Amino acid sequence: xxxxxxxxxxxxxxxxxxxxxxxxxxxxxxxxxxxxxxxxxxxxxxxxxxxxxxxxxxxxxxxxxxxxxxxxxxxxxxxxxxxxxxxxxxxxxxxxxxxxxxxxxxxxxxxxxxxxxxxxxxxxxxxxxxxxxxxxxxxxxxxxxxxxxxxxxxxxxxxxxxxxxxxxxxxxxxxxxxxxxxxxxxxxxxxxxxxxxxxxxxxxxxxxxxxxxxxxxxxxxxxxxxxxxxxxxxxxxxxxxxxxxxxxxxxxxxxxxxxxxxxxxxxxxxxxxxxxxxxxxxxxxxxxxxxxxxxxxxxxxxxxxxxxxxxxxxxxxxxxxxxxxxxxxxxxxxxxxxxxxxxxxxxxxxxxxxxxxxxxxxxxxxxxxxxxxxxxxxxxxxxxxxxxxxxxxxxxxxxxxxxxxxxxxxxxxxxxxxxxxxxxxxxxxxxxxxxxxxxxxxxxxxxxxxxxxxxxxxxxxxxxxxxxxxxxxxxxxxxxxxxxxxxxxxxxxxxxxxxxxxxxxxxxxxxxxxxxxxxxxxxxxxxxxxxxxxxxxxxxxxxxxxxxxxxxxxxxxxxxxxxxxxxxxxxxxxxxxxxxxxxxxxxxxxxxxxxxxxxxxxxxxxxxxxxxxxxxxxxxxxxxxxxxxxxxxxxxxxxxxxxxxxxxxxxxxxxxxxxxxxxxxxxxxxxxxxxxxxxxxxxxxxxxxxxxxxxxxxxxxxxxxxxxxxxxxxxxxxxxxxxxxxxxxxxxxxxxxxxxxxxxxxxxxxxxxxxxxxxxxxxxxxxxxxxxxxxxxxxxxxxxxxxxxxxxxxxxxxxxxxxxxxxxxxxxxxxxxxxxxxxxxxxxxxxxxxxxxxxxxxxxxxxxxxxxxxxxxxxxxxxxxxxxxxxxxxxxxxxxxxxxxxxxxxxxxxxxxxxxxxxxxxxxxxxxxxxxxxxxxxxxxxxxxxxxxxxxxxxxxxxxxxxxxxxxxxxxxxxxxxxxxxxxxxxxxxxxxx
Numbered sequence: 001x002x003x004x005x006x007x008x009x010x011x012x013x014x015x016x017x018x019x020x021x022x023x024x025x026x027x028x029x030x031x032x033x034x035x036x037x038x039x040x041x042x043x044x045x046x047x048x049x050x051x052x053x054x055x056x057x058x059x060x061x062x063x064x065x066x067x068x069x070x071x072x073x074x075x076x077x078x079x080x081x082x083x084x085x086x087x088x089x090x091x092x093x094x095x096x097x098x099x100x101x102x103x104x105x106x107x108x109x110x111x112x113x114x115x116x117x118x119x120x121x122x123x124x125x126x127x128x129x130x131x132x133x134x135x136x137x138x139x140x141x142x143x144x145x146x147x148x149x150x151x152x153x154x155x156x157x158x159x160x161x162x163x164x165x166x167x168x169x170x171x172x173x174x175x176x177x178x179x180x181x182x183x184x185x186x187x188x189x190x191x192x193x194x195x196x197x198x199x200x201x202x203x204x205x206x207x208x209x210x211x212x213x214x215x216x217x218x219x220x221x222x223x224x225x226x227x228x229x230x231x232x233x234x235x236x237x238x239x240x241x242x243x244x245x246x247x248x249x250x251x252x253x254x255x256x257x258x259x260x261x262x263x264x265x266x267x268x269x270x271x272x273x274x275x276x277x278x279x280x281x282x283x284x285x286x287x288x289x290x291x292x293x294x295x296x297x298x299x300x301x302x303x304x305x306x307x308x309x310x311x312x313x314x315x316x317x318x319x320x321x322x323x324x325x326x327x328x329x330x331x332x333x334x335x336x337x338x339x340x341x342x343x344x345x346x347x348x349x350x351x352x353x354x355x356x357x358x359x360x361x362x363x364x365x366x367x368x369x370x371x372x373x374x375x376x377x378x379x380x381x382x383x384x385x386x387x388x389x390x391x392x393x394x395x396x397x398x399x400x401x402x403x404x405x406x407x408x409x410x411x412x413x414x415x416x417x418x419x420x421x422x423x424x425x426x427x428x429x430x431x432x433x434x435x436x437x438x439x440x441x442x443x444x445x446x447x448x449x450x451x452x453x454x455x456x457x458x459x460x461x462x463x464x465x466x467x468x469x470x471x472x473x474x475x476x477x478x479x480x481x482x483x484x485x486x487x488x489x490x491x492x493x494x495x496x497x498x499x500x501x502x503x504x505x506x507x508x509x510x511x512x513x514x515x516x517x518x519x520x521x522x523x524x525x526x527x528x529x530x531x532x533x534x535x536x537x538x539x540x541x542x543x544x545x546x547x548x549x550x551x552x553x554x555x556x557x558x559x560x561x562x563x564x565x566x567x568x569x570x571x572x573x574x575x576x577x578x579x580x581x582x583x584x585x586x587x588x589x590x591x592x593x594x595x596x597x598x599x600x601x602x603x604x605x606x607x608x609x610x611x612x613x614x615x616x617x618x619x620x621x622x623x624x625x626x627x628x629x630x631x632x633x634x635x636x637x638x639x640x641x642x643x644x645x646x647x648x649x650x651x652x653x654x655x656x657x658x659x660x661x662x663x664x665x666x667x668x669x670x671x672x673x674x675x676x677x678x679x680x681x682x683x684x685x686x687x688x689x690x691x692x693x694x695x696x697x698x699x700x701x702x703x704x705x706x707x708x709x710x711x712x713x714x715x716x717x718x719x720x721x722x723x724x725x726x727x728x729x730x731x732x733x734x735x736x737x738x739x740x741x742x743x744x745x746x747x748x749x750x751x752x753x754x755x756x757x758x759x760x761x762x763x764x765x766x767x768x769x770x771x772x773x774x775x776x777x778x779x780x781x782x783x784x785x786x787x788x789x790x791x792x793x794x795x796x797x798x799x800x801x802x803x804x805x806x807x808x809x810x811x812x813x814x815x816x817x818x819x820x821x822x823x824x825x826x827x828x829x830x831x832x833x834x835x836x837x838x839x840x841x842x843x844x845x846x847x848x849x850x851x852x853x854x855x856x857x858x859x860x861x862x863x864x865x866x867x868x869x870x871x872x873x874x875x876x877x878x879x880x881x882x883x884x885x886x887x888x889x890x891x892x893x894x895x896x897x898x899x900x901x902x903x904x905x906x907x908x909x910x911x912x913x914x915x916x917x918x919x920x921x922x923x924x925x926x927x928x929x930x931x932x933x934x935x936x937x938x939x940x941x942x943x944x945x946x947x948x949x950x951x952x953x954x955x956x957x958x959x960x961x962x963x964x965x966x967x968x969x970x971x972x973x974x975x976x977x978x
Contacts, residue, residue: 041492042066044467044474047421047485049413051346056413057420057485065472065491069499072475074434074465077503078453080445082430084520085331085367087444088185089127090358090419092371092396092411093336094173096132097382100140101375101399103169109404113397114173117374118180120423124416127183127424128368130335131174131232132241133190133223135203135384137249138373138393142386143203145194146223154196156215163226174232183424185235187309187335187370188227189283191242192250193219203250204387208258217265221273238283238309238335239263244291244623245284249387255622256294256651260301267304278306283335286315288623289323289530290547290650296327297548297744307331307367312357317364321522322530324365326546328512328519328722329746331367338372339394339411341380342885342965346410347481349394353414354483355456359442362418362428369418371411375399417485421452432505439465439478449489456483468500510708512722514746521748523710523718528752529628529788532647535756536659536695540791540832542752543697547650548744551657551733553611555687562605565683568598576600579680584618587681592877593911594627594674596802597816601667602683607635609662611688611738615654618681625649625679628672630791631656633663638798640667642833643791657739659695660688669800671789673913694734697751698741701731705743715758719751760784762792762830764837771842773906774819775943777804778841780811786831796824796841806831814942821845846904846945849975854897857974860890868892871974876910879972885965886917893957894974899926902978903950907958909942910972916942917969918962924953931957950978 042065047057102110116123134145147161178184192203193216200206208216224234239262243254263279270277282292292308295301307330308323320332337357343349361369376395383389396412423446431443431453441455457463457478464477472491478484508523533542565576567588574589580602590598617625630643645658666685670678697719701707704725710718723729723743730742743749762784772778785808786792794801799816811828821843828836857868863883870878882890909916917940923931935948956976960969
């Protein structure tokens with residue numbers, strides 16, 4: 001696996017260390033909104049945040065529902081007859097640092113503060129609390145667990161177990177929160193178990209020793225029992241915080257297979273001790289939905305697993321909906337989200353907290369949302385004194401322990417828009433939304449029947465929208481970036497004419513019976529890019545395949561005796577041939593973070609019929625899978641035509657089912673960037689022994705399966721099959737029976753069928769620029785490309801371009817690396833695989849760079865592990881990094897040792913695909929003192945060629961002029977040309 005940072009703190013390490021004073025709201029620092037009780041009838045109470053006016057969740061004049069039909073295209077229709085998930089609430093984490101800071105307040109101030117946080121009437125009514133089990137990176141002291149032992153000693157019976165560390169200030173804070181709001185539910189999880197349980201013999205790094213799986217389960221039992229006796233019941237746990245990463249503070253790697261085994265032990269231990277605490281799997285980022293599904297697919301672990309915990313540091317909330325649709329009986333919680341110094345404004349911070357984590361999070365089936373630290377000090381700590389924590393996160397509150405001053409941050413008010421008004425046990429109810437750039441919203445019905453609508457204008461201009469509930473409606477105007485919460489108990493319905501009858505909504509709900517009650521699966525076009533697509537006859541079939549589900553074909557695995565394998569890249573230790581040698585313990589590896597356009601290819605030796613390909617990463621490298629892919633076939637290894645299938649990878653095995661094809665060559669092409677190193681331990685291809693090879697959505701099912709269909713106004717035919725039985729069941733997905741889909745208990749499968757003729761004909765108009773060096777960025781213009789890439793592609797001859805973004809009228813991509821200079825034909829295919837056209841592109845060769853012997857370089861800021869000299873060492877695998885986010889004035893300076901004549905420089909970020917300068921100025925100097933500006937960069941990219949009139953100088957300085965706090969500035973290679 002690559003060394004890329006994948007957890008919250010690794011993500012945060014890309015931010016610049018600057019003060020976060022802008023996030024603090026002036027005035028009454030802990031003033032909380034005081035809502036009026038929702039009255040019956042047509043009155044609607046209004047609570048507004050207007051950031052430009054420094055107004056935060058402030059009560060406004062009521063608006064009134066009227067018996068009035070609305071034709072406003074921005075109409076939100078509320079329908080409480082359509083109910084979704086139960087919402088347990090909103091909250092944050094009572095970390096050691098947070099509890100320690102709260103404890104430093106005077107008793108009166110502490111009581112006042114806790115009321116503002118947790119009291120449902122006097123405060124914002126937080127009802128979810130996350131409590132770490134032992135040390136994290138946010139501790140007022142150093143590392144600790146509840147069963148520490150001297151180095152080299154173990155305690156399998158846990159005879160030294162104690163929660164003594166938590167008794168002075170953590171447990172009292174949790175008890176006080178529970179006393180103020182008895183609805184509070186506490187989630188607990190460890191950053192690391194005791195070090196002696198791990199391969200590192202430390203709370204830092206390592207993984208769980210298999211012989212201590214049962215001991216760790218008992219560790220949880222003792223913790224839950226001890227906290228219960230202390231007056232803090234634990235409602236949820238997850239086995240491990242961020243199991244994919246091992247940071248420089250407490251942490252532990254835990255594969256999905258290890259976590260599955262641990263959950264089984266936890267479940268048995270909880271049963272034996274009468275513990276009802278629910279177990280949440282994963283507790284890490286959105287971008288690996290196959291991790292929790294791998295656990296759900298194991299019946300022995302699934303029976304003890306209530307759902308998934310999600311973090312927000314990579315990926316997006318649609319993964320929650322994806323997992324929900326696949327396993328609709330499981331819960332979803334956002335268990336960690338934080339703002340910090342990488343956010344460039346109050347508006348950005350508010351948008352992410354309310355717009356993404358709360359509105360999008362809940363619309364994508366979150367049962368609750370928990371932010372990170374409740375409180376931190378002005379220095380963004382305290383940090384764990386034993387480890388290298390990063391002072392970049394922001395709490396809901398800032399508490400200065402020196403003077404007791406408390407101020408509320410943006411995140412506090414974003415939470416208040418939901419936590420103050422949505423009661424635990426509320427149900428999300430139907431409301432249509434307009435997506436990013438418009439009015440985004442989510443609606444609820446509280447247990448007392450009152451309703452809550454949260455709306456946020458994520459656009460760039462004020463918008464007037466309507467809210468319709470039955471026969472009643474009202475209008476409201478919201479400035480760009482502002483948010484509003486509406487609460488009401490009515491409205492009183494009059495007449496029979498609905499206020500809104502032509503509301504546009506591309507989604508559709510399917511409700512099925514299950515032993516635990518009705519379950520809902522939602523079709524949403526936004527999910528299609530995360531499913532599998534293939535061309536079958538004159539149709540495009542897109543289908544989901546939950547982990548644990550499978551498609552059986554009639555063929556057998558082909559002999560690999562005459563196969564050969566090649567790849568776009570391969571290190572000496574991970575050659576392509578390893579993937580076809582029959583040994584899962586050897587593997588091909590890309591050798592670097594995956595980019596769109598990377599590929600792996602098999603030569604079957606002769607034209608062969610096949611209908612299935614299985615890629616296996618192996619258990620020990622389970623994260624190193626291709627994130628998204630396309631499949632191409634060829635008879636000559638030159639003409640590849642259009643992609644015949646596309647899909648998303650997953651932990652473990654990736655099975656690609658195809659209509660029967662006859663070809664000699666198979667190429668799997670990555671269509672998404674990833675920090676993981678794509679690897680294949682073993683690859684199998686299944687021959688097509690009989691049948692027409694036609695694949696279709698099912699039209700009928702039996703054996704207790706349930707099937708429902710719907711046709712969208714665009715003509716997409718959607719079929720959903722749900723298995724509400726206790727066992728796996730199968731159904732045919734071909735007319736001749738040659739393909740059989742097996743669906744595990746409690747899962748659903750979705751099929752979307754569109755006629756290829758229904759797609760607009762794609763037209764490629766041209767490229768801008770029409771020349772560039774390999775790995776430089778360019779834009780393709782046209783129409784009808786499709787909203788997502790699907791089976792579409794951009795190729796330079798036989799080389800695939802890396803796709804940066806794809807829309808119906810524009811594609812942003814990178815010139816493939818390794819191309820020879822000269823004219824090359826660029827070909828474009830739309831999302832359905834149909835040709836869009838071709839044009840000529842001139843690949844530039846700059847010739848040899850100036851020799852760098854004797855050159856030196858320095859920088860204004862540098863990471864200790866990525867020194868400036870790395871940009872001159874000739875190794876693109878090493879790099880200079882600023883170690884801070886980009887800011888105006890950040891610079892690097894090269895001394896060429898003597899005067900040189902030149903007219904170009906190239907800044908190459910290497911594998912750091914996001915860490916390039918967005919804008920910069922270039923200066924030259926003869927003496928390092930007097931500088932002349934020779935060029936400006938306004939549209940920076942990963943590999944940036946900067947040209948200017950010929951200069952003769954000794955020194956070159958590049959000054960960053962952007963403010964991109966999310967990204968460091970990295971340069972793998974700095975070259976100069978004449």
